[in-house]
Amino acid sequence: MSKEEFFVDMTCEGCSGAVNRVxxxxxxxxxxxxxxxxxxxxxxxxxxxxxxxxxxxxxxKEARHLCTK
Structure with missing residues (x-):
């Protein structure tokens, strides 16, 4: 199982909550x-x-793939 790392333009707990929901x-x-x-x-x-x-x-939010680990 690979790990994928992403940048997501999160500025607050609400933003991270949206990521958690999806x-x-x-x-x-x-x-x-x-x-x-x-x-x-x-x-x-x-x-x-x-x-x-x-x-x-x-x-x-702006999101982009950074790398595969």
């Missing part, structure tokens, strides 16, 4: 939200980096 709807994902550094690390066996990025963009 990711919690996905089956088979584990994630960590790093609000101070505006990063989200996601582990998933069922979703590609592109699918995860599209999900993150549903928050209305």
């Amino acid at each position: 990711l919690s709807r996905l089956e088979g994902v584990q994630y960590e939200i790093d609000l101070p550094n505006k990063k989200v690390v996601i582990q998933s066996e069922n979703h590609t980096a592109d699918q995860l990025l599209e999900t993150l963009k549903k928050t209305g």
Whole structure:
């Protein structure tokens, strides 16, 4: 299971809450939200980096894929 790291332009708890809401709807994902550094690390066996990025963009925040770990 690879880890995908994303930048998400989060500025407050409300922003990280929006990220939590969209990711919690996905089956088979584990994630960590790093609000101070505006990063989200996601582990998933069922979703590609592109699918995860599209999900993150549903928050209305700027999001981009940084790397695969």
